[in-house]
Amino acid sequence: MTKHRIYTTSFASVYPLYVAKAERKGREKAEVDEIIRWLTGYSQARLDAQLKKKANFETFFAEAPKMNPARALIKGLVCGVRVENVEEPLMREIRYLDKLVDELAKGKAMEKVLRKEGA
Numbered sequence: 001m002t003k004h005r006i007y008t009t010s011f012a013s014v015y016p017l018y019v020a021k022a023e024r025k026g027r028e029k030a031e032v033d034e035i036i037r038w039l040t041g042y043s044q045a046r047l048d049a050q051l052k053k054k055a056n057f058e059t060f061f062a063e064a065p066k067m068n069p070a071r072a073l074i075k076g077l078v079c080g081v082r083v084e085n086v087e088e089p090l091m092r093e094i095r096y097l098d099k100l101v102d103e104l105a106k107g108k109a110m111e112k113v114l115r116k117e118g119a
Contacts, residue, residue, distance in 0.1 A: 003058075006094060011060040012051045018101045025105040035100045038114050039093075041066030061093045071096050073115045078102060 019029045036047055041064055050060055061067075071093075075084045078098045086092040103113045 004088075004091065007058040007090060008056050010054045011057050012054045014057075015051055018097075021101060021105050025107065027104050031104055031110060032101065034110070035104060035113060036097065039068055039071055039097055039100065040064035041068065057094055058090060061090060067093070070115045074099050 015032075019032050022028065022032050033044060033047060036042065037044065040047075040061070042050065043065075046065070050063070055063070074096045076082070076099055078095050081095065083092065083095040083099050086095050100113055104110075
């Protein structure tokens with residue numbers, strides 16, 4: 001079985017697209033970074049290092065310090081696919097990130113995007 005092309009794509013090549021999507025809707029790069037740190041457990045320095053070394057998606061998620069257990073609360077559609085129904089684990093992580101960036105761009109409050117209690 002061949003790997004999906006996104007797995008070998010550089011995370012650094014897609015990251016500016018996440019930022020641009022958020023900025024088009026009046027959000028900030030810092031908010032995108034906060035989402036990524038929340039999801040993966042990366043510090044800002046380690047996130048920057050991953051971007052600098054142009055890690056692919058597979059490596060980016062494999063080296064994530066601690067995936068947030070609250071990510072299981074992320075539900076909904078991304079590109080017509082229900083993220084909670086994606087069976088392949090790496091693709092599910094990528095879709096979680098896509099969904100979080102979508103929610104940010106749609107104007108959701110950061111507390112809701114990050115699934116904080118009481119939000």
